[in-house]
Amino acid sequence: MKVMVLLSGGVDSTTALGIAVDKYGKDNVIALSVMYGQKHDKEIGAAEAVAKHYGVLHLYLDLSKIFQYSDCSLLKQSDEAIPEISYAEQIKETGGETPVSTYVPFRNGLFLSSAASIALSKGCSLIYYGAHADDAAGFAYPDCSDAFVNAMNEAIWEGSGHQLKIEAPFVKVNKSNIVKMGLDLKVPYELTWSCYEGGEKPCGKCGTCIDRAAAFAANGVEDPALK
Amino acid sequence: MKVMVLLSGGVDSTTALGIAVDKYGKDNVIALSVMYGQKHDKEIGAAEAVAKHYGVLHLYLDLSKIFQYSDCSLLKQSDEAIPEISYAEQIKETGGETPVSTYVPFRNGLFLSSAASIALSKGCSLIYYGAHADDAAGFAYPDCSDAFVNAMNEAIWEGSGHQLKIEAPFVKVNKSNIVKMGLDLKVPYELTWSCYEGGEKPCGKCGTCIDRAAAFAANGVEDPALK
Numbered sequence: 001m002k003v004m005v006l007l008s009g010g011v012d013s014t015t016a017l018g019i020a021v022d023k024y025g026k027d028n029v030i031a032l033s034v035m036y037g038q039k040h041d042k043e044i045g046a047a048e049a050v051a052k053h054y055g056v057l058h059l060y061l062d063l064s065k066i067f068q069y070s071d072c073s074l075l076k077q078s079d080e081a082i083p084e085i086s087y088a089e090q091i092k093e094t095g096g097e098t099p100v101s102t103y104v105p106f107r108n109g110l111f112l113s114s115a116a117s118i119a120l121s122k123g124c125s126l127i128y129y130g131a132h133a134d135d136a137a138g139f140a141y142p143d144c145s146d147a148f149v150n151a152m153n154e155a156i157w158e159g160s161g162h163q164l165k166i167e168a169p170f171v172k173v174n175k176s177n178i179v180k181m182g183l184d185l186k187v188p189y190e191l192t193w194s195c196y197e198g199g200e201k202p203c204g205k206c207g208t209c210i211d212r213a214a215a216f217a218a219n220g221v222e223d224p225a226l227k
Numbered sequence: 228m229k230v231m232v233l234l235s236g237g238v239d240s241t242t243a244l245g246i247a248v249d250k251y252g253k254d255n256v257i258a259l260s261v262m263y264g265q266k267h268d269k270e271i272g273a274a275e276a277v278a279k280h281y282g283v284l285h286l287y288l289d290l291s292k293i294f295q296y297s298d299c300s301l302l303k304q305s306d307e308a309i310p311e312i313s314y315a316e317q318i319k320e321t322g323g324e325t326p327v328s329t330y331v332p333f334r335n336g337l338f339l340s341s342a343a344s345i346a347l348s349k350g351c352s353l354i355y356y357g358a359h360a361d362d363a364a365g366f367a368y369p370d371c372s373d374a375f376v377n378a379m380n381e382a383i384w385e386g387s388g389h390q391l392k393i394e395a396p397f398v399k400v401n402k403s404n405i406v407k408m409g410l411d412l413k414v415p416y417e418l419t420w421s422c423y424e425g426g427e428k429p430c431g432k433c434g435t436c437i438d439r440a441a442a443f444a445a446n447g448v449e450d451p452a453l454k
Contacts, residue, residue, distance in 0.1 A: 065288065065289070066288060066345065067344060069345055069349055070348040071348070103388070105344045106347060106386055106387055106391075107344065109340045109344075109382055110337075110341060110343070113336045114293050114337060114340075116333040117293050118296055120297075120332035121296035121297040121332050142387060142388035143387075145385060147381075148385040151378050151379075152378075155336055155375060155379040158369060158375040158378055159336045160370075
């Protein structure tokens, strides 16, 4: 069986790739990375290094034109600053009823649909998707929720004529347990990039830096990307 | 309420646009047309003329790179000929178990996801989508089926944080009834283009030409695009 893995170059998708390669073998795995107009391209560089580490075919896609009308703070065209507080605090601010300012409109739906189109052309019957429980909490990123993933899986299954499914191994797993799984599989976290800013080193202040640090700390190890 | 209409320039989506403008007013309607690497661009020209007729904002998107790996007979890179038989006959050939050769892998899922991203940025809360009963028959185009549209609607509702829905007014309507609805609303069918070939005039032989002719005949009128 051939598998396509959506690879951003961060902790979650890199762990998903590690699991897929472990389970199906590197020759049956294709990584897909999507540019969507982020303020920096550190993630893509990380995805490239990770794919090279595993020796899998790596495809790229630029969907930034689709997001040209969005004012999401992650995107190049936005003047809005990326919040320097944890997701938990951002959710307090939104009241848990609207997405956070770093939500890119229906981004993950679009990533999965693009992956589905390419996966079908490449003979894959499974898409691996690293959405996880923490991201979906409090409506922060509704396109990481269990309800979204289930519906999208159904849409891809039906819309492909029963040829393709999604597997989201972390949809009920939190980030510290993802890191635990990845450490067991010797996932090369030193190659990954999570920070929303594009500096020389991770900023340590944005929501994703804070959550990543906490996930490694919970496993009693130092984040290898900070060494 | 603002509405985004996926507009290919064919009979179904043009009728969907006519209904949306009738219901919500032209200033609340945005048309979105997607290029996906078709062998010809007659459809896009038709979509442009239709949007101009209705006086709605018209956006374009080129997703052809996503389909570069597909060998679908509709696409530029394919040497496969477009079948010159009706859908009903094509379905007999596939046994009703796999999509027909003009199925573009997960195309409509990708169109709807792209529309969702842009609709959210443009403040729309509804996407109009002209999928209809005939196209879904016998698994020909699984991304036109009721099951697909329901799942995709759920995915967009959940993935957008309950901000956006799909409406597919024809999902249980056949093409001759769509034409009936459109004739009542004075939809400008003379501006539309359905044929899969890109000739000066419609070929009259491909599946979509055959079905279109039958739909007008069932209403006792001549297809205005043939005049």
